[in-house]
Amino acid sequence: MMKRASMGARLESYEHVLMCLICRNLFDDYDHQPKFLPCHHTFCKDCLREYVQHVGDEIECPSCRKIANIPAAGIAALQTNFYVNGDTQESAVDDGDGRVPPEARHVLHKANALVECKKVELEGMLKAFSEEKDHALLKIDATMEQHVHTLSRRATLLKNKVIDIYNEHVQRLEADLEEISTAMTCIVSLKEFHENMISRGEFNEIDKGIGEMGEVYRNINERIKPMENHIVFEEKQGR
Secondary structure: OHHHHHHHHHHHHOHHHHEOOOOOOEOOOOOOOEEEOOOOOEEEHHHHHHHHHHHOOEEEOOOOOOEEEOOOOOHHHOOEOOOOOHHHHHHHOOOOOOOOOHHHHHHHHHHHHHHHHHHHHHHHHHHHHHHHHHHHHHHHHHHHHHHHHHHHHHHHHHHHHHHHHHHHHHHHHHHHHHHHHHHHHHHHHHHHHHHHHHHOOOHHHHHHHHHHHHHHHHHHHHHHHHHHHHHHHHHHHHO
């Protein structure tokens, strides 16, 4: 029991040596190959490569915050920490007689499996979030497009209605003006007719001519008055 407790304590104390403190994967000779930064802190090649892709060739050490300049050849050109390898990992859990207990191997494999599982779970969550975000954006775009289409259609209908009303008023005013023009021509003709009668000495027709001109005037006035009232009303409404 004491040996197992001691082994667990050694595992915890060697955590910074056995695994990358960014991704929590055990160091190996492949993607998780341990690489020294100039400050001598060690992280796996894969994490450093991703870090550089995001911030550039001048990075901040995740442990001590010192600035590290990455060589032009990239992360691969950083010095490999050869002190961290399979032998180092096994020595961290050595039971003292040169053998690695099966329990220790099981703990290491379980830790690696847990890390991989969490990575897969995180990737799934990110994918689901991305899909949900895209769906929400599409829904917003569709709703906006529908509202814009409806408002545009209503604006077109309203515009056409205004044009129809305007044309109707113009046609009515033109017809009224035509009648007034005809009436005014009639008055002028009556005036000339009765002037000729007066010049010939036919004075008995003067009263009759004045009466006819008055009748035409009253007809014109009855036409003009409603139009004047309508125009004044619309001016008041527009103010």
